[in-house]
Amino acid sequence: MKRALLLLLPALLAVQGCARPVTIVAPLSDTEKQTLSCKQIGRESDRLNILLNQLRHGNDALISNDAAETRQGIQAAELRLQQIRELSVQKLCVFG
Numbered sequence: 001m002k003r004a005l006l007l008l009l010p011a012l013l014a015v016q017g018c019a020r021p022v023t024i025v026a027p028l029s030d031t032e033k034q035t036l037s038c039k040q041i042g043r044e045s046d047r048l049n050i051l052l053n054q055l056r057h058g059n060d061a062l063i064s065n066d067a068a069e070t071r072q073g074i075q076a077a078e079l080r081l082q083q084i085r086e087l088s089v090q091k092l093c094v095f096g
Helices: 002-017 030-035 039-059 065-088
Strands: none
Touching: 039 065
16 A cells, blocks of 8 residues: 555656646737837737637646636636737738
8 A cells, every 4th residue: 555655646646746837928018019110019929819818728637737827817818818818909900
């Protein structure tokens, strides 16, 4: 029994260490708003959509992050995506 516990402990620690930290993106800065090109805006929009999809649907049941951290990451990404969308309208960017 002790041997089984000793073998199980490193596995549990390894699984716990697999939980990736939640990415929390910063809002757009004034410098970014002025310097981002339409191509960069499109790439950032794609990156944020992928990040949101991963935050909403990407966590396995065994390897999950803190729910509050995940919500904070989703809110930050949604805010930045909204800013990117507004910036693309201001700069008359066309995607697709």
